[in-house]
Amino acid sequence: MKSCTGKILKVDLTAGTTSVEKIPDEIYEAVLSGKGLGAWYLYKNIPAGADPLGPENILGFCSGALTGTGAFMTGRWTVVCKSPLTGGWGDANCGGVFSSAIKQCGYDAIFFSGISEKPVYLYCDNKGAEIRDASGYWGLDAVESENRLREDNSRGKKPCIAVIGQAGENLSLISGICNEGGRIAARSGVGAVMGSKKLKAVVLAGSKPMPCADPDAVKALSKELGRKINKMWIPKGLGGGIGLMGVGMGKSPLALPMDGSMTAYLFREWGTPSNTPLAVTSGDGPLKNWSAGPNEVHGMRLAMDYNPEKINKIEEAKYHCYSCPLGCGGRLDISGIDYSEYYETHKPEYETLQAFGPLCVNRDLRSVLYMNELLNRAGMDSISAGNTVAWAIECYENGIITKEQTDGLELKWGNYEAEIELLRKMISREGFGNDLADGVKRAAEKYGGKEYAMHVGGQEPGMHDTRNDPQLGIHMVAEPAPGKHTIGMSIQYGAMSLCDICSWAPPATLHPKSEDLEPTENIALISKANACYSMLFDGIGGCYYAEMMGVHMYKAIEYINAAAGWNYDGDHYMEIGARIQTIRQMFNVKHGYEPSKVKLPKRMQGMPPLKTGPLKGVTLKNDEQVAAHWKAFGWDEKTGHPLPETVEMLGINRLMEM
Amino acid sequence: MAAKKEPHFSYRNCVSCSICVQACPVGALDLTRPGKSGRYRNFFPELVNDRCIGCSMCAKSCPMECINMTAVFDGE
Numbered sequence: 117m118k119s120c121t122g123k124i125l126k127v128d129l130t131a132g133t134t135s136v137e138k139i140p141d142e143i144y145e146a147v148l149s150g151k152g153l154g155a156w157y158l159y160k161n162i163p164a165g166a167d168p169l170g171p172e173n174i175l176g177f178c179s180g181a182l183t184g185t186g187a188f189m190t191g192r193w194t195v196v197c198k199s200p201l202t203g204g205w206g207d208a209n210c211g212g213v214f215s216s217a218i219k220q221c222g223y224d225a226i227f228f229s230g231i232s233e234k235p236v237y238l239y240c241d242n243k244g245a246e247i248r249d250a251s252g253y254w255g256l257d258a259v260e261s262e263n264r265l266r267e268d269n270s271r272g273k274k275p276c277i278a279v280i281g282q283a284g285e286n287l288s289l290i291s292g293i294c295n296e297g298g299r300i301a302a303r304s305g306v307g308a309v310m311g312s313k314k315l316k317a318v319v320l321a322g323s324k325p326m327p328c329a330d331p332d333a334v335k336a337l338s339k340e341l342g343r344k345i346n347k348m349w350i351p352k353g354l355g356g357g358i359g360l361m362g363v364g365m366g367k368s369p370l371a372l373p374m375d376g377s378m379t380a381y382l383f384r385e386w387g388t389p390s391n392t393p394l395a396v397t398s399g400d401g402p403l404k405n406w407s408a409g410p411n412e413v414h415g416m417r418l419a420m421d422y423n424p425e426k427i428n429k430i431e432e433a434k435y436h437c438y439s440c441p442l443g444c445g446g447r448l449d450i451s452g453i454d455y456s457e458y459y460e461t462h463k464p465e466y467e468t469l470q471a472f473g474p475l476c477v478n479r480d481l482r483s484v485l486y487m488n489e490l491l492n493r494a495g496m497d498s499i500s501a502g503n504t505v506a507w508a509i510e511c512y513e514n515g516i517i518t519k520e521q522t523d524g525l526e527l528k529w530g531n532y533e534a535e536i537e538l539l540r541k542m543i544s545r546e547g548f549g550n551d552l553a554d555g556v557k558r559a560a561e562k563y564g565g566k567e568y569a570m571h572v573g574g575q576e577p578g579m580h581d582t583r584n585d586p587q588l589g590i591h592m593v594a595e596p597a598p599g600k601h602t603i604g605m606s607i608q609y610g611a612m613s614l615c616d617i618c619s620w621a622p623p624a625t626l627h628p629k630s631e632d633l634e635p636t637e638n639i640a641l642i643s644k645a646n647a648c649y650s651m652l653f654d655g656i657g658g659c660y661y662a663e664m665m666g667v668h669m670y671k672a673i674e675y676i677n678a679a680a681g682w683n684y685d686g687d688h689y690m691e692i693g694a695r696i697q698t699i700r701q702m703f704n705v706k707h708g709y710e711p712s713k714v715k716l717p718k719r720m721q722g723m724p725p726l727k728t729g730p731l732k733g734v735t736l737k738n739d740e741q742v743a744a745h746w747k748a749f750g751w752d753e754k755t756g757h758p759l760p761e762t763v764e765m766l767g768i769n770r771l772m773e774m
Numbered sequence: 775m776a777a778k779k780e781p782h783f784s785y786r787n788c789v790s791c792s793i794c795v796q797a798c799p800v801g802a803l804d805l806t807r808p809g810k811s812g813r814y815r816n817f818f819p820e821l822v823n824d825r826c827i828g829c830s831m832c833a834k835s836c837p838m839e840c841i842n843m844t845a846v847f848d849g850e
Contacts, residue, residue: 443790
């Protein structure tokens with residue numbers, strides 16, 4: 117593939133050695149790079165039954181197939197491993213600049229195996245790779261570690277650094293890996309795997325050119341997209357109206373296909389915080405640990421508390437990931453928060469705002485900004501941590517957990533001071549926090565309150581309510597890394613227009629919301645198309661928000677053909693997506709993770725249904741929808757295991773022999 | 775008098791994507807110049823040290839064609 121280097125770097129931390137392996141071109145043709153390359157490599161090389169925190173687990177950092185080609189919005193890097201949180205496939209995805217840095221060292225991915233005796237970091241530049249002592253950085257938070265490592269390696273090009281904070285060092289199963297001052301590959305417990313290997317950081321300072329078949333054609337596509345985005349703006353002050361828009365969406369009996377450019381407009385103006393007020397009032401965002409409708413928590417007031425204009429007021433400047441013209445990120449001035457020892461933070465994503473705001477009925481935006489910085493520095497997943505804190509509050513309110521057990525913390529809805537203190541304890545694994553640092557499943561196994569513990573297969577769900585979007589409920593269960601919110605949603609499908617590039621993808625239509633609840637073949641094809649396109653983007657290093665812009669605004673197929681020197685159609689690329697997804701599921705089966713045992717919590721299925729609000733009376737038919745989804749993929753509809761004929765048809769057996 | 779080329783930035787169409795910053799083989803650029811993109815506060819690329827070797831990698835990499843290599847002379 118002409119947009120990839122064709123090589124991976126392998127690091128054995130037990131032996132303290134590095135080596136380079138050439139990857140056959142057929143692998144890139146079949147699974148691209150990024151998550152696809154990672155899935156192929158991990159399926160082949162991690163033995164069945166390997167301990168996720170043991171030496172046999174492999175931790176991979178994968179760049180995308182389009183990263184560095186000039187294609188906009190392809191700066192995502194994917195971390196892959198066997199997940200200690202779920203026991204099955206694990207991956208996490210992040211923006212920043214690290215993806216291009218992997219390629220500029222001359223590799224498409226870096227895979228770590230073994231365990232080092234003492235803390236180390238990997239340094240790599242044009243001359244090669246070297247394992248170095250990291251004792252002086254161990255114990256520091258991710259931001260401070262990154263700054264010091266950059267200072268200490270500043271002779272050549274400014275290095276790009278992926279690093280764990282205290283949460284990863286402490287083997288918290290809800291920890292992630294950071295770059296760029298707190299942007300985090302957060303899911304699946306990837307930080308704990310890095311910590312278990314005693315690998316503090318990966319420091320990359322290469323400057324090799326990144327390959328591309330037809331750079332002029334790629335640049336022309338980017339210029340067209342960049343010009344469109346540069347002209348986008350929304351008049352100041354409209355953020356306060358988003359909550360009202362959500363009220364309308366929640367009340368409407370119809371699901372509207374949205375234009376993909378809406379994503380670009382909203383995220384250019386406010387970033388993902390634009391979704392918070394909409395989520396609170398429309399039913400998209402879970403409230404009070406997934407237990408309440410908006411009226412029960414003063415939804416309109418909560419929506420105004422999280423008006424994104426408040427965040428824009430303290431935004432110093434936009435933050436753009438590598439190759440992104442949109443800039444949905446931002447650097448915020450938080451010096452006005454009197455109890456904060458930090459002056460600046462990355463703009464929190466919607467997920468963090470919702471998880472520590474409305475999910476915990478916390479009306480104090482400033483406290484969430486502060487908690488965002490705490491989590492970014494510690495390298496802890498805000499989705500998992502938020503669900504876990506919300507569980508603890510509900511248990512406390514219902515007498516399942518006592519004040520003695522919480523070390524004196526008054527865990528009440530909206531008590532943000534207690535939330536902050538609990539987070540500190542989770543990060544440092546102190547007292548009650550130690551029991552919560554491995555996520556809500558394990559906490560509920562110890563203390564009870566399992567009915568309040570929102571997790572799917574061990575991983576806490578993203579902040580979008582499955583009762584509002586049953587399509588999302590399918591993916592939260594059927595996705596090989598369960599609980600993720602980025603694989604597919606109805607609203608996303610409506611924006612993408614996949615039927616215009618894929619012959620079997622159904623058109624998105626204006627339809628009654630009740631239709632989304634049915635386990636029909638049409639719904640199964642939509643969920644399959646969502647998953648395949650999502651895997652394609654993870655293979656190219658593409659951003660989820662480029663995906664959401666739709667195929668007419670973000671021309672992924674044209675980009676890949678130009679960068680790789682290929683001439684395939686959308687059906688071909690959707691099959692690549694299906695292949696990546698099938699290999700990930702095969703990984704789960706190989707490691708004894710049984711997909712059929714993964715269920716949505718009853719509450720997330722609407723059992724019993726909510727009594728008020730836009731989701732009143734909604735109950736999912738999730739089991740049937742998941743079975744139909746598996747069938748559409750050519751997997752066994754009862755077990756979720758990929759069928760032998762599907763594996764053969766996708767050519768996976770042959771790939772595994774390479 | 776020896777002539778050397780250095781990047782000259784036209785920020786009007788710049789989208790702060792940092793492709794040029796990463797393309798620079800010697801680390802001569804960074805996104806440090808404050809400015810505005812439309813009405814949004816942003817940081818734009820600029821030369822941050824004297825390492826530039828005039829290789830044009832930044833200009834070649836820019837999808838928005840915002841970088842021109844212009845001659846500078848010793849002492850300028």
